[in-house]
Amino acid sequence: MNEREILFTPAKRSRSAGLPGEPTKQEPSMLIRRAKDCPEIVANDGCRLRELLHPDKDGSRISYSLALAWVEPGKATFPHKLTGETEVYWIIEGSGRMHIGAEAEEVRPGDAVVIPRGSEQWIECTGREPLHYAAIVSPPWRPDHDVRVRS
Numbered sequence: 001m002n003e004r005e006i007l008f009t010p011a012k013r014s015r016s017a018g019l020p021g022e023p024t025k026q027e028p029s030m031l032i033r034r035a036k037d038c039p040e041i042v043a044n045d046g047c048r049l050r051e052l053l054h055p056d057k058d059g060s061r062i063s064y065s066l067a068l069a070w071v072e073p074g075k076a077t078f079p080h081k082l083t084g085e086t087e088v089y090w091i092i093e094g095s096g097r098m099h100i101g102a103e104a105e106e107v108r109p110g111d112a113v114v115i116p117r118g119s120e121q122w123i124e125c126t127g128r129e130p131l132h133y134a135a136i137v138s139p140p141w142r143p144d145h146d147v148r149v150r151s
Contacts, residue, residue, distance in 0.1 A: 031053075031058065031059075031060050033052045033053060033058065035050050035052060035068055038050040038051060038052055043067075043069065043077075043146075044078075044080060044143070044146045044148060045077040045078045045080045045122065045146070045148070046075075046076075046077050046078045047069045047070065047071050047077045047123075048069065048070055048071075049067045049068060049069035049070070049135070050067060050068050051065065051066075051067045051141075052066045052067060052068060053065060053066040054066075054140055054141065055140055056140065062140075063138055063139060063140070064136050064137060064138035064139070064140055065136070065137045065138075065140035065141045066134060066135070066136050066137075067134070067135045067137075067141075068092075068132065068133075068134055068135075069132070069133055069134075069135050070094075070130045070131060070132045070133070071096065071123060071124065071125040071130065071131045072125060072130050073125050073127060073128055073129065073130065074125065075124070075125055076122055076123065076124035076125070077122045077123050077124075078122060078148050078149075078150070079099070079120055079121070079122045079148070079149040079150050080120070080121065080122065080146060080147060080148045080149055081118055081119055081120050081121060081147055081149060082115075082117065082118070082137065082141070082145050082146055082147075083117070083118055083145045083147060084117065084139070084142070084145045085117055085137045085138060085139055085140075085141060085142070085145060086114065086115065086116060086117045086137070086138055087114075087115040087121075087135060087136065087137050087138075088112060088113065088114055088115070088135070088136040088137075089107075089112070089113045089115065089123065089133045089134070089135055090111070090112045090113075090133060090134040090136070091107045091108060091109050091110065091111045091112075091113075091131070091132075091133045092109060092132040092133055092134060093109055093129065093130070093131070093132040094108075094109070094125060094127050094129050094130055094131035094132055095107070095108050095125075095126050095127035095131065096108075096123050096124055096125050096126050096127070096131040097123070097124050097126050098113050098121075098123050099120075099121060099122045099123065099124075100113075100115055100116075100119050100120070100121050101119055101120055101121075106126070107123070120149050
């Protein structure tokens with residue numbers, strides 16, 4: 001990871017009690033990740049994504065991970081499940097159909113979908129434009145917990 005991928009703004013010096021003359025610790029107060037600077041990958045479920053925040057990779061000290069994902073028109077992700085995490089999709093652009101277990105519902109911009117831990121899930125793009133969504137995973141996403149149910 002290079003310095004351009006993560007930007008910290010300086011914080012005020014810590015007011016922790018220390019000995020006189022001891023330097024105080026400076027901690028970052030803001031973390032900015034720019035999507036264009038995050039590598040694009042194909043995820044285990046087949047969607048394309050850019051992982052913006054993950055505490056194991058960027059030192060963010062958050063209890064979730066955040067990715068921007070998209071599915072092309074007429075395409076769908078592979079049915080899969082996260083064995084130890086709850087996931088939330090927030091639909092940004094496009095239209096689609098979200099499948100969780102035996103349920104399926106249309107989704108559009110502004111919709112938030114909670115995907116319970118261990119649920120079989122997949123999403124399809126039903127519109128003429130790509131379906132873009134934010135994926136929030138808590139606790140943070142782990143590759144060994146992302147299991148394809150079928151291909």
